[in-house]
Amino acid sequence: MIERLHTATRMSKIVKHNGTAYLCGQVGEGADVAEQTRDCLSRVDALLKEAGSSREQMLQAVIWLADMKDFAAMNEVWDAWVPEGHAPARACGEAKLARPDLLVEVIVTAAIDG
Structure with missing residues (x-):
């Protein structure tokens, strides 16, 4: 069974299927990439919780940066957010x-609590 949450014409924020949660891309507010990454990951946390998952259950993450010059600053926030031993x-x-104005977008796939 496929379950879609927060579905509109273009997309669903969460799609659940066969024990896996697929999140739509998340962006954040802020003046720089670190602020936007923190806000974006906070939104990922909320969606993971709603889907019945968590950071510890992430399987894959795809991150898009508007400019690779922001790679180190984004990674600093990312590294602090990912639980040790649970990197996707x-x-x-x-x-x-x-x-x-968007500097970063994060797309996460995670296992769902069974």
């Missing part, structure tokens, strides 16, 4: 994001 498979690349 991860990819990070540079992409033109949906709005010029």
